[in-house]
Amino acid sequence: MPRIVILYDSLTGTTEHLAKAVAEGVQLVKGVGLQILKIGSKFPISLLNNIDVLIVGSPSIYSNMTPSLQTFLKTVTELSVQRKIQLTGTKGAVFGVYQWDGGWHVDRMAQTLMRLNIELVVAPLAIVDHGGEMRIHAQVLQRGRNLGEASARASLVLRY
């Protein structure tokens, strides 16, 4: 069964909200295994070994990923060079939330995955946090579901 990991960070819950929509999209596709990993929660980094699709999400923090996610992915890069984490053939997707600057950070996230030789299977998704109670408009969450579903379908195409 193809394995998909959603790896995300979220300081105040908006990206987490979007990550849940991405997970809903993945779960629309039968026959894939999903793990959702929040940076800061306890899990072995080796969970990323030999996964089929890595979906990474982050808020924009000064136009970059959160510092914790940057550190995490730097370690993944080092472990990949040392062949402790095998990412050959792993595909990817990125999503992010921002308030003001157009979501430049998702391009950085895409570049980080590409440096790991992870090819994106869907276009980077950047969603605006409008503030207030709603923060992400409900209809926009569908774009997160679409990203999750497309990533999951790509994992099936890759394997069979």
Ligand SMILES: Cc1cc2nc3c(=O)[nH]c(=O)nc-3n(C[C@H](O)[C@H](O)[C@H](O)COP(=O)(O)O)c2cc1C
């Ligand atoms: C310290 C800090 C720096 C931020 N820097 C940016 C920024 O450079 N550009 C931007 O568009 N939004 C920026 N934001 C806004 C967040 O990206 C936005 O509020 C996002 O929805 C927060 O996501 P979260 O609730 O998942 O933490 C910043 C927020 C904080 C707290």
